[in-house]
Amino acid sequence: MAINWYPGHMVKARREIEENLKLVDIVAMLLDARAPFSCRNTDLEKICRRKKILFVLNKIDLASPEATQRYLARLRNEGEKVAAIDSTSGKGLKEVFQAIKEIYQPQMAEMVRKGRRIRPVRIMAAGVPNIGKSTFINCLVGKKMTQTGAKPGITRGKQWVRVRDDVELLDTPGLMWPKVEAEEQGFKLAILSIVGENAYNQEEVTLYLLQTLQQKFPDIMTEKLKVSNLDQTAGEILNEIALKRGHLLKAGALDTDKTCMSILQDFRKGKLGRISLD
Ligand SMILES: Nc1nc2c(ncn2[C@@H]2O[C@H](COP(=O)(O)OP(=O)(O)OP(=O)(O)O)[C@@H](O)[C@H]2O)c(=O)[nH]1
Ligand SMILES: [Mg+2]
Known part of the structure; x- marks a missing residue:
């Protein structure tokens, strides 16, 4: 299936993600629970591996529950950290926070060892279009979105949202175009509205x-x-x-x-x- 590519945009998106990545500890890599493996973007993952990745199967309310369990097990088998959520209702949010805490644990231990103050874990959401990045961010933030405040980043001012006392979120998600490597995958991405209408x-x-x-x-x-x-x-x-x-x-x-x-x-x-x- 023919997919339209926008190389110029891709280069810019990539650079932006790389910059934002420097500011965070963990990337919440969103995948559509209905076809998580088709949503994976190896380029995006490769960049984000510089930090720790939590794979978040989003939209579980639309997916087969048995399949979701199977997909989670498969990712866990590959050695990945995983969580699953319905970002519209918040079902699964507790597990997401739990997973974030577990991933951050070694860094926290290191801060303690060095006698430093434990700072809140910093996370960003990433993923292909329409996967639910904005909805996920709003779900994490909940009513606290009003507490958004500017906090200087390393290179320039970035908007941080204090989600809980121990979790801060970068409010701009990393968006990367889908990487389509097989025809069947292209069909699935079209069904999920991840590739635009003009492309198929x-x-x-x-x-x-x-x-x-x-x-x-x-x-x-x-x-x-x-x-x-x-x-x-x-x-x-x-x-x-x-x-x-x-x-x-x-x-x-x-x-x-x-x-x-x-x-x-x-x-x-x-x-x-x-x-x-x-
Ligand atoms: N049923 C369901 N719908 C969801 C969920 N998360 C997001 N959506 C819907 O999916 C669509 C896309 O969500 P967005 O949050 O805008 O996705 P995005 O990744 O920010 O999209 P872009 O910014 O365009 O890349 C919207 O219609 C959301 O309401 C979910 O967990 N369950
Ligand atoms: Mg968005």
Whole structure:
């Protein structure tokens, strides 16, 4: 799948992240819980490895709970620190703070050993577009957003938010464009709105989603999309849904563009159920 690249923006984003990284102890690397491995950006991770990374599976309310547990276990097996959260409700926030504390523990011990005052842990959020960085930041901050105050950084003034007595957050998240290395990954990133609409063919992406549902989530096909016959091609299923939804053009032909858009929207809003794609 063809993806549009913006090399100029990427260089700038990268430089900005590198600068901000100097100011923090931990990077909260956000991944979409519905397809965390597809959201990983090896370039971004490579830069952020200079500091400690906490992988945060966000949007767990939209993901299959069993799949989320599986993905967390897989990341833990790879030696990563992990947490999972629904940033819109705050479910999982306690675990995020717990994980941050654990990661910071060795640095704290070092400060104590050197007879220094223990300073609050400094963190920043990072990740690809639309992953929920801003929502996550607001979730961490809660009502305390009003307490935002300027605090000098190393190179220039940066905005810090005191989240708790022992946690400070850099208010600008590190944004990096997705790195698409395989076609299937591109489809998933399109379904999750991580790559923009102009970068993909909506029908191709919808057909991929329908195929996935057909193979892995037949119940969703019949119950949510009301497809009567699963023994059809994805294209035929698309037509059936278009008919059922009354998506017709003036001449009576099927308006499958409209159907594609509505299926993708339903998925994104969680109307098709809690579905994980990785
Ligand atoms: N259901 C659900 N939606 C979420 C969650 N976190 C974020 N969202 C939604 O995801 C969309 C993107 O969230 P943002 O916080 O704007 O994402 P971002 O990473 O800051 O996006 P950019 O700044 O564009 O890179 C918004 O519609 C949020 O409401 C979550 O945990 N659950
Ligand atoms: Mg944002």
